[in-house]
Amino acid sequence: MGQADLIMEAHAPGLTTGIPPFSVSAKKMAIWLFIIADAATFAACLVAYGFLRNGAAYWPRPFHSITNVAIMTFILLTSSLTMLLGVRAAKVGARSAAFGWTLLTALGGIVFALLHIREWLGLISEGMSMFHNQWGNPLFGASFFSITGLHLLHVTAGVVALLVVGIRYTRGRYNADDLEVTGLYWHFVDLVWMFVVPFVYLLNLSQ
Amino acid sequence: MVDAPDVQKHEPPARYTDPIRRYLIIYFCILVLAALQFFIAYAHIGATAKFERMLLIAIAEAGLALMFFMHLWAERRGFLVFVIVFTGFVLIAMQYGWTDSYRMELGAPYSQPKQGVLHQ
Numbered sequence: 001m002g003q004a005d006l007i008m009e010a011h012a013p014g015l016t017t018g019i020p021p022f023s024v025s026a027k028k029m030a031i032w033l034f035i036i037a038d039a040a041t042f043a044a045c046l047v048a049y050g051f052l053r054n055g056a057a058y059w060p061r062p063f064h065s066i067t068n069v070a071i072m073t074f075i076l077l078t079s080s081l082t083m084l085l086g087v088r089a090a091k092v093g094a095r096s097a098a099f100g101w102t103l104l105t106a107l108g109g110i111v112f113a114l115l116h117i118r119e120w121l122g123l124i125s126e127g128m129s130m131f132h133n134q135w136g137n138p139l140f141g142a143s144f145f146s147i148t149g150l151h152l153l154h155v156t157a158g159v160v161a162l163l164v165v166g167i168r169y170t171r172g173r174y175n176a177d178d179l180e181v182t183g184l185y186w187h188f189v190d191l192v193w194m195f196v197v198p199f200v201y202l203l204n205l206s207q
Numbered sequence: 208m209v210d211a212p213d214v215q216k217h218e219p220p221a222r223y224t225d226p227i228r229r230y231l232i233i234y235f236c237i238l239v240l241a242a243l244q245f246f247i248a249y250a251h252i253g254a255t256a257k258f259e260r261m262l263l264i265a266i267a268e269a270g271l272a273l274m275f276f277m278h279l280w281a282e283r284r285g286f287l288v289f290v291i292v293f294t295g296f297v298l299i300a301m302q303y304g305w306t307d308s309y310r311m312e313l314g315a316p317y318s319q320p321k322q323g324v325l326h327q
Contacts, residue, residue, distance in 0.1 A: 022282070039298070055307075055308040184277055198261035198262070202244060202257075
């Protein structure tokens with residue numbers, strides 16, 4: 001057994017041997033730490049929203065139709081699949097296919113954002129703002145725009161990241177691991193939406 | 208100068224070479240779960256029951272996405288435990304506020320009732 005092997009046996013990985021913790025690359029570890037922190041941010045927003053809703057005497061239920069949010073959900077879930085296929089293609093070295101799937105993912109994100117903005121404009125035209133709405137409780141607008149706005153910001157940032165990383169990947173400046181890290185972020189944005197839809201939209205359907 | 212590869216040699220081999228069929232199955236499972244939430248939204252059940260069912264389904268969807276789309280299942284067990292335990296602890300610790308929201312609603316035991324709430 002060589003000296004390096006002895007060191008490996010003597011110490012836990014990641015402490016003194018230069019092996020990254022959990023055998024995860026630095027970039028991947030960084031994005032996972034970001035995801036954990038961001039999950040806490042969104043959870044805090046949703047808990048605060050639940051707190052306000054639960055404590056309020058009356059809570060508006062302004063959504064008449066689920067069509068728009070259903071289409072948005074379908075697009076975002078599908079974009080996660082295309083992202084997965086893009087990373088898969090990148091891992092086997094198929095650069096053009098990887099770039100194509102990444103572009104398709106970014107396109108999904110753009111369509112999602114446009115639908116989201118259209119929905120916002122519809123609500124705004126009905127008189128809803130951050131501090132006022134025709135249905136009574138002004139906290140509804142504040143919490144709705146805060147949560148969906150934060151998510152929309154993440155989608156927008158994700159689209160920009162996908163385009164930048166995708167283009168740099170095709171030019172050889174980034175590798176498959178960079179695309180994988182961007183994909184992890186995109187899946188997380190999708191994951192957050194899975195909680196936003198039922199609590200912010202579906203529980204507020206007018207019936 | 209060529210940069211040293213970021214991924215160490217001992218890192219497990221790329222898991223993204225899973226068959227596409229597996230990804231499609233997971234994708235359809237998540238789609239079905241999402242559709243189920245929409246059906247529950249129109250079900251004639253109480254608000255609490257709706258919330259509980261939607262939460263359970265959302266957790267199932269998130270679990271599938273985490274484990275298979277984000278490949279957490281294929282990472283080392285130590286990393287999986289780190290992410291789940293660390294995140295889970297933070298998320299559970301946030302639930303302290305609920306009791307206070309019920310206090311606001313019911314006005315008991317430490318505050319005056321909110322006007323109109325108890326008489327609805």
